[in-house]
Amino acid sequence: MLASTLGRRGRFARVVYVVLASGLLAGCGINTIPTLQERAKAAWSEVLNQYQRRADLIPNLVETVKGYAAQESKVLTDVVEARARATQVRIPPDILTNPEAFKQFQEAQNNLSGALGRLLVITENYPDLKSNQNFLALQSQLEGTENRISIARRDYITAVRDYNTEIRTIPGRWWRAILYPDAEPMQNFTVAEETTRVPEVKF
Amino acid sequence: MAAMTRRLGWPALLLALTVWVAPAFAEPTFPALSGRVVDAANLLSAEDEAALTAELKALEEKASDQLVVVTVPSLQDTPIEDYGYQLGRHWGIGTAKLNNGVLLIVAPNERKVRIEVGRGLEPILTDALSRIIIENAILPRFRTGDFVGGIKDGVRDITLALTGDVAELEARAREGARPDANDPAMDWLMVFFWVAIILLFIWASSRSNRQGVRGGRGGMGPIILPGPGWGGGGRSSGSGGGFSGGGGGFGGGGASGGW
Numbered sequence: 037m038l039a040s041t042l043g044r045r046g047r048f049a050r051v052v053y054v055v056l057a058s059g060l061l062a063g064c065g066i067n068t069i070p071t072l073q074e075r076a077k078a079a080w081s082e083v084l085n086q087y088q089r090r091a092d093l094i095p096n097l098v099e100t101v102k103g104y105a106a107q108e109s110k111v112l113t114d115v116v117e118a119r120a121r122a123t124q125v126r127i128p129p130d131i132l133t134n135p136e137a138f139k140q141f142q143e144a145q146n147n148l149s150g151a152l153g154r155l156l157v158i159t160e161n162y163p164d165l166k167s168n169q170n171f172l173a174l175q176s177q178l179e180g181t182e183n184r185i186s187i188a189r190r191d192y193i194t195a196v197r198d199y200n201t202e203i204r205t206i207p208g209r210w211w212r213a214i215l216y217p218d219a220e221p222m223q224n225f226t227v228a229e230e231t232t233r234v235p236e237v238k239f
Numbered sequence: 240m241a242a243m244t245r246r247l248g249w250p251a252l253l254l255a256l257t258v259w260v261a262p263a264f265a266e267p268t269f270p271a272l273s274g275r276v277v278d279a280a281n282l283l284s285a286e287d288e289a290a291l292t293a294e295l296k297a298l299e300e301k302a303s304d305q306l307v308v309v310t311v312p313s314l315q316d317t318p319i320e321d322y323g324y325q326l327g328r329h330w331g332i333g334t335a336k337l338n339n340g341v342l343l344i345v346a347p348n349e350r351k352v353r354i355e356v357g358r359g360l361e362p363i364l365t366d367a368l369s370r371i372i373i374e375n376a377i378l379p380r381f382r383t384g385d386f387v388g389g390i391k392d393g394v395r396d397i398t399l400a401l402t403g404d405v406a407e408l409e410a411r412a413r414e415g416a417r418p419d420a421n422d423p424a425m426d427w428l429m430v431f432f433w434v435a436i437i438l439l440f441i442w443a444s445s446r447s448n449r450q451g452v453r454g455g456r457g458g459m460g461p462i463i464l465p466g467p468g469w470g471g472g473g474r475s476s477g478s479g480g481g482f483s484g485g486g487g488g489f490g491g492g493g494a495s496g497g498w
Contacts, residue, residue: 049443055436082490173367176494180366183320184491 065207069216072199076222079192080132086185087122087145093181094119094152097174101155104165111155118144118151131223132196138223152178189225196222267315267322272307272330274482280310280347282386291394298398303339304360305332305484306397308390310345319346323355324489333357333487340487341401343393347386349497352377354397356492364400369494372396381498 098112105112122144131137156175165171200221202208212219270279275295276288283291295306307330314322323344327333333340338359345352354369376396380389 049447052436052440052443056440059436172370176366176370180492180494187324187491 066211066215068202069199069208069211069219072195072202073219076192076195076199077132079188079195082188083185083192084127086181086188090148090152090178090181090185091119091123093174093178097155097171097178100168100171100174101159101165104162104168104171105158108155108158111151111158114151115148115155118148122148133220133222135223142225149182193224196224200224266325266329267317269326269329270309270311272483275305275307277307277309280312280345282310282345282347283390284387287387287391291391294394294398298401302402303334303337304341304401305334305339305487306341306343306394306401307332308343308345308394310347310386310390312348314346314349314351319344319349319351319353319495320491322346323353323493323495324491327355327357327487327489331484331486332489333359333485335486335488338488340484340489341397341493343390343397345381345386345390350381351495351497352381352389352393353495354393354493355489357487358490358492359487360401361490361492364397364493366492366494368400369492370496372400373494373496378496378498 094115098115101108102112125141125144127141128134128137131141156178159165159171159175203212203216203219203221270277275292276283278288291308295308299305309326311322317325323342326344327340327342331340332342338357340357341360341364342355343352344355352373354364354373356364356366356369372393376392377389380386380392
């Protein structure tokens with residue numbers, strides 16, 4: 037009789053302790069790694085989203101420019117090809133922890149940025165094009181998208197830096213060793229590319 | 240002694256690391272959010288400011304969107320696009336749920352102007368529309384030195400753009416006016432949860448005491464509960480006389496222009 041009540045109470049107390057312990061653990065950072073990981077992934081989706089938006093705007097832009105500056109066929113085909121390459125890059129699910137794939141993605145997008153920059157520079161030479169309302173709208177959308185891309189990249193850089201710091205510094209390092217052995221450091225954009233947003237073109 | 244320095248070494252190293260990694264992208268310093276019109280560059284008279292404030296207040300009451308006019312004496316060598324979204328996030332203009340904040344930023348010394356659009360309003364006040372407002376309503380006035388007129392016309396057109404689609408406007412106002420039922424309820428749930436845990440704990444330990452089990456843990460001292468679940472979340476809702484943002488997000492929507 038006594039033994040059975042003792043056993044039940046022991047189990048009950050254990051439940052209480054487990055609940056309390058999980059609360060206390062949450063307070064000292066056990067959830068930090070998954071939280072930061074999800075934040076970095078969300079920031080990455082935003083980057084992809086904005087690059088996609090840019091890719092979607094380009095066909096319209098190319099069509100509009102073609103109407104006024106068909107003789108610039110080299111620059112136009114460059115943009116079309118760079119866009120095709122950028123949208124064809126296969127994005128593996130592990131891209132964030134896979135340096136090769138990440139680099140490939142970056143290179144394709146940078147190529148497209150370069151080609152697009154050259155296209156926007158030549159449009160300066162066509163006053164009719166510049167005063168075309170459709171072109172103005174496209175141009176401001178494209179500028180807005182480039183701006184969003186750079187902000188999304190910056191947010192991603194911050195998120196990944198927080199995450200990488202967490203898994204490499206002390207309480208996070210221990211949590212990773214115990215509970216999240218598959219939390220790999222994530223790839224980040226390099227600062228050099230961040231500063232050269234649109235390549236300069238001189239004639 | 241050696242053992243002591245070794246023991247002190249870890250915290251010191253950690254502290255050094257956090258200090259070292261802490262500075263993010265150098266943020267410029269921002270003026271304080273003193274109202275719906277923050278005239279840090281002194282372009283507006285008191286009457287103009289009052290009139291604009293009334294107009295902006297009416298817009299928020301009608302559409303729940305927060306529009307803030309800000310003039311800055313210096314962008315501190317930051318492109319206005321970067322300054323704009325950082326300022327929006329810093330002040331948290333718009334609500335956290337709808338992200339419906341808009342900033343009209345005028346930097347007279349750099350001769351730059353920008354309409355910074357919160358994430359939630361990007362489909363309504365699009366980049367192209369922002370650009371049109373800047374080119375047609377604001378810049379012609381600014382070029383002649385008429386800052387008051389340019390700002391007023393800009394505010395008028397932004398308001399028109401935000402309130403133009405009546406059906407959409409009503410839906411948005413309803414959404415914005417609905418009280419945030421989620422948060423307080425969750426807070427109370429957490430309070431009940433923890434109170435229940437404490438009571439259970441006290442009950443369990445008093446039971447074990449009464450039955451004469453001497454385990455040495457009968458009189459457990461104060462129970463320390465983790466904080467972050469509840470109690471934190473200090474987000475001022477901006478009621479009362481003052482004006483404050485609601486934690487709206489900015490992702491770089493809008494357009495800029497120069498004169």
